[in-house]
Structures are given as C-alpha cells and as structure tokens.
Amino acid sequence: MDRETVLVGIDAGTTKVTTLIGEVGRTGDVNIIGYGIAPSVGMKKGMVANIDQTVNSIASSIEKAERLSGYKISSAFVSVGGSHIGSQNSRGVVAVSGHKREVSREDVARATDAARAVQVPSNREILHVVPRGYIVDGQEGIKDPLGMSAVRLEVETHIVAGAATSVQNLSKCITQANVAIDEMVISSLAAAEATLTDTEKELGVLVADIGGGTTDVAIFVDGAVYHSAVLPVGGINVTNDVAIGLRTSLNLAEEIKIKHGTANLNEVQPEELLNVAVLGDEGGQTIQRRKLCEIIEARMSEIYSLLREEVKRSGHAGMLPAGVVLTGGGARIGGAADLARDVLEMPVRIGSPQGVGGLMDQLSNPAFATPIGLLLWGAEHVGAEPLTAYSNGSSVGAGFGRVVDWVRGLFPG
Ligand SMILES: Nc1ncnc2c1ncn2[C@@H]1O[C@H](COP(=O)(O)OP(=O)(O)OP(=O)(O)O)[C@@H](O)[C@H]1O
Ligand SMILES: [Mg+2]
Known part of the structure; x- marks a missing residue:
C-alpha cells in the first residue's frame, strides 16, 4: 500500500450498530479516527x-461517526450474521496454461473459479471463497504457488454462503442509509482478524463471537479458515432466562446480569444476597446471588456445548491445540472463560480486539472485535488485490481512495 487511505466498517448487530472510520497508514497500520455506536432496533438473531x-x-451510528471524524461516509465493509450462513470446503483443479508452464495469477484465478463452481442453490448467495492452500503437481501445503513450474494446479477453498433474501435485506438497509458496500464479511471472520494471532491460526483454534442474538464461529487450521457457522443463541437468551427465572423485566434482568452475574459458580458464596425488583410487586424480593448465577451458568453451558458440537462437526475434535478464543459482548460476563474451559476441555482465552490504534477508549473490549476486524479485513484485502478480483474483471479495491469524501467543515464543531 503506497498511500494513506480511509476505510469504514459497519457492524449491524442484534443489540448495537457500530460504525468505525479508520485511517490506513503507508505501512498498513490502522488508526481509528471516528466511531458511532447506536442501539440496534429492527434486527433479530443477526438478521x-x-x-x-x-x-x-x-x-x-453513521451520523455519529461522521460528526466525530469530519468525514462523510460513502462506502463501507459490512458484517453479515444470522444462522442462515453455512460453509463448505471445495477443491478446484486446472491445467497450468502458458508455454512456460509457470503458475500465473490467471491460473490461480481459474482454479479458484473452478472451486467456486460448487452446486449452490439459487436461493443462496456466496459470501466468501477463501483460498486455504494450493496443491502443485500433487505437492500439498503450498501457500503461494505463483511462479512455480507445474502442470497441474489445485486450490483448497473455504466457501461461505447465506440465504439470498437475508443478504439482500441487509444490503438494502445499508444502501438506504446512503452507503455503498465495499464487501460483506461474515462476523466470525471479522472477529478473527481482530483477535487471533498467526500462531494460533497455524496451530488450530476456534473463535466464537458471542453476541446478543447469535454466536458466530470460525475454526482455523494450518493458518486458514476451515469451518464456519452461526449458532442462533447469545447474550439475549441469558437475559431472557434471568428475567423469567427472577420474574423481573428484561431491562432489569440485563442490568442485574451485567452487575452481579458470573458463569463461574465457584466464585459465588451461598450467603450472598441481592434485592431484585419483581414485576407487580413494589417491595421486590431478596434472592441468593447464586440463583441468578445458576441461571446464567446453565445457558452459557448450553452455548459452549453447541460449540463443542460444532468442533465435532468440523472433524477437528481434539485437534485444536490453541483452543478457543471468546469475543463479543456475551464473552464479557464474569467467569465466561472458566466455564468454557470446563465444558470444552480446551485452553480458553477472552479476545479483546488488537492491532489498531487511535480512538480506542470505548472500543477496546470484546464487544467490538467484529467492527474492528472489518477495518483490519479491509486494510488487508483492499491492498492485497484478492485473487477473485481477476475472475470477475473488476478490482475489489476499485473503491479505494473514494471510500470517504473529505468534507471537514460541513459538520460544525
Ligand atoms: N459487561 C457485560 N457483562 C455481561 N454481558 C454483557 C456485557 N456487555 C455486553 N454484554 C452482553 O453482550 C450482548 C451483546 O453483545 P454484542 O454487542 O457483541 O452483540 P451484537 O453484535 O449486537 O449482536 P449479534 O452479534 O448477536 O448480532 C448482550 O446480550 C449483552 O447483555
Ligand atoms: Mg455481533
């Protein structure tokens, strides 16, 4: 990347919408120069x-970010979620063309196209075709085949697709907010950009972004994504359980959960008491804190059991030495990692977003892994000229440089 540019990420989650404006420096470093966080109304379970x-x-959320930065946003990288999203791995094979028999960009693009040509029903839209690695004349584990002498080139890809109507509804909303879409990125891959290290991805790791309505999962093996899925459960389920169990309102349940909750019952003494307002009872009730935490523990255990099933489904049970990285607002509950360690029997850490600077005061917590990851994804993929760009004849980085228009002065103060 030979010049500075500005990128935008919009994460429309089930509970909040975050818009981030990031300045990308000559060396690829990303600094946040504007952010806008707004409550999300109108989304359910990531859709x-x-x-x-x-x-x-x-x-x-866009307007807040524009005011803070002085930029007008014209296009953005946008997160996509919802349990309609599914994935599969597919292999593409081509004969290396050209009289020199050296793998060219065109061969790589043709191989990726061949992999992409899997049977995808017409009501599904392909969101990602991620090259995982190449096989050159039978030699496996090649990360960059360009220039290699060969007759036959194979590519292993991870393909992610979603329900066409759900994807279209989201893009309609972004367009109606007067923003063009640079690229849609599934939440788990964005969260992975902001939280996983290269070593973890090489060793084998699962990232789970526990949001309000969904838990977005991606499994990385040998440095690349191998499996991805979206589970229709999240922090809102925990809050609902608390509201029902303690017979209180959703707002109060949310407050109590965040203030007094933990998923690790070893942290809770039986004599700890809480006063909780009860629906239809002015005086409220006194409850054991343990009762609250048992409700939380039960639902969090369920989410982790679903993660364990997903690891099994991927075929990598017992083969993820770097364990699990938890992100998303749902991972902020006390004891989240302790309980996950028990249920999953793997190393677990909480992933706060890394790798960006600037206005991070409000953003350096796991709930912002996805939007921050969108900027990192953008910074990497816009500069790197993704391989698929050659197959459809248009460069993904075409929007580069006109991503935002400089209009400082338009916004007073
Ligand atoms: N400090 C905290 N302690 C416990 N839970 C928290 C805390 N902060 C946020 N949460 C929970 O995190 C959830 C929201 O997480 P997040 O902001 O990642 O979701 P989202 O991106 O809006 O939704 P989704 O990704 O599912 O579409 C809520 O259920 C909220 O209760
Ligand atoms: Mg989210």
Missing part, C-alpha cells in the same frame, strides 16, 4: 426483521 427501523439504527 434484518424490520427494514425502516434497521435503516434508522444504521443511519444514526
């Missing part, structure tokens, strides 16, 4: 449930 409400939520 658009009401267009107008979602557009308003997105527009409000």
Whole structure:
C-alpha cells in the first residue's frame, strides 16, 4: 500500500450498530479516527426483521461517526450474521496454461473459479471463497504457488454462503442509509482478524463471537479458515432466562446480569444476597446471588456445548491445540472463560480486539472485535488485490481512495 487511505466498517448487530472510520497508514497500520455506536432496533438473531427501523439504527451510528471524524461516509465493509450462513470446503483443479508452464495469477484465478463452481442453490448467495492452500503437481501445503513450474494446479477453498433474501435485506438497509458496500464479511471472520494471532491460526483454534442474538464461529487450521457457522443463541437468551427465572423485566434482568452475574459458580458464596425488583410487586424480593448465577451458568453451558458440537462437526475434535478464543459482548460476563474451559476441555482465552490504534477508549473490549476486524479485513484485502478480483474483471479495491469524501467543515464543531 503506497498511500494513506480511509476505510469504514459497519457492524449491524442484534443489540448495537457500530460504525468505525479508520485511517490506513503507508505501512498498513490502522488508526481509528471516528466511531458511532447506536442501539440496534429492527434486527433479530443477526438478521434484518424490520427494514425502516434497521435503516434508522444504521443511519444514526453513521451520523455519529461522521460528526466525530469530519468525514462523510460513502462506502463501507459490512458484517453479515444470522444462522442462515453455512460453509463448505471445495477443491478446484486446472491445467497450468502458458508455454512456460509457470503458475500465473490467471491460473490461480481459474482454479479458484473452478472451486467456486460448487452446486449452490439459487436461493443462496456466496459470501466468501477463501483460498486455504494450493496443491502443485500433487505437492500439498503450498501457500503461494505463483511462479512455480507445474502442470497441474489445485486450490483448497473455504466457501461461505447465506440465504439470498437475508443478504439482500441487509444490503438494502445499508444502501438506504446512503452507503455503498465495499464487501460483506461474515462476523466470525471479522472477529478473527481482530483477535487471533498467526500462531494460533497455524496451530488450530476456534473463535466464537458471542453476541446478543447469535454466536458466530470460525475454526482455523494450518493458518486458514476451515469451518464456519452461526449458532442462533447469545447474550439475549441469558437475559431472557434471568428475567423469567427472577420474574423481573428484561431491562432489569440485563442490568442485574451485567452487575452481579458470573458463569463461574465457584466464585459465588451461598450467603450472598441481592434485592431484585419483581414485576407487580413494589417491595421486590431478596434472592441468593447464586440463583441468578445458576441461571446464567446453565445457558452459557448450553452455548459452549453447541460449540463443542460444532468442533465435532468440523472433524477437528481434539485437534485444536490453541483452543478457543471468546469475543463479543456475551464473552464479557464474569467467569465466561472458566466455564468454557470446563465444558470444552480446551485452553480458553477472552479476545479483546488488537492491532489498531487511535480512538480506542470505548472500543477496546470484546464487544467490538467484529467492527474492528472489518477495518483490519479491509486494510488487508483492499491492498492485497484478492485473487477473485481477476475472475470477475473488476478490482475489489476499485473503491479505494473514494471510500470517504473529505468534507471537514460541513459538520460544525
Ligand atoms: N459487561 C457485560 N457483562 C455481561 N454481558 C454483557 C456485557 N456487555 C455486553 N454484554 C452482553 O453482550 C450482548 C451483546 O453483545 P454484542 O454487542 O457483541 O452483540 P451484537 O453484535 O449486537 O449482536 P449479534 O452479534 O448477536 O448480532 C448482550 O446480550 C449483552 O447483555
Ligand atoms: Mg455481533
């Protein structure tokens, strides 16, 4: 990357919409120069449930970020979630062309196209075709085949697709908020960008972004994504359980959960008491804190059991030495990592977003791994000229440089 540019990430989650504006330096470093966080209304389980409400939520977060930075946003990298998202691995094979029999960019693009040509039903839209590695004349484990002498080139890819209508509803909302889409990135891959180290990805690791409505999962093996999925459970389920179990309102349940909750029952003494307002009872009730935490522990255990199933489904049970990295607001509950270690029987750490500077005061917690990852994804993929760019004849980085228009002065103060 030979010049500075500005990128935008928009993460429309089930509970909050985050818009981040990041300046990308000559060396690829990313600094946040504007952010806008707005409550999300109109989304359910990571999907658009009401267009107008979602557009308003997105527009409000965009406006905050524009005011803070003095930039007008014209396009953005956008996260996509929801349990309609599924993945599969596919291999593409081509004969190396050209009289020199050296692997060219064109051969790589053709191989990726061949892998992409899997049977995808017409009601599904392909979101990612990620090259995992190459096989050159039978030699496996090649990361960059360009220039190698060969007759036959194979590529292993990870393909992610979602329900076409869900994807279209989200892009409709972004467009109606007057922003063009640079690229859609599934939440788990964005969260991985902001939290996983290269070593973890090489060794084998699972990242789980526990949001409000969904838990977005990606498994990395040999440095590349091998499996991805979205589970339809998250922090909102925990809050609902607390509200029902303690017979209190959702707002109060959310507050109590965050203030007094933990998923690690070893941290809770039986004599600890809480006063909780009860629906229809002015005086409220006194409960054991343990009762609250048992409710939380039960639901968090369920989420972790689903993660364990997902590891099994991927075929990598017992083969993820770097363990599990938890992100998302749901991972902020006390004892989240302790309980996960028990249920999953793997090393577990909480992943706070890394690798960006600038206005990070409010953003350096796991709930912002996805939006921060969107900027890192953008910084990497815009500069790197993704291989698929050659197959459709247009460069993904075409929007580069016109991502935002400089309009400082338009926004007073
Ligand atoms: N400090 C905290 N302690 C416990 N839970 C928290 C804390 N902060 C946030 N949460 C929970 O995190 C959840 C929201 O997480 P996040 O902001 O990652 O979700 P989202 O991106 O809006 O939703 P999704 O990714 O599912 O579409 C809520 O259920 C909230 O209760
Ligand atoms: Mg999220």
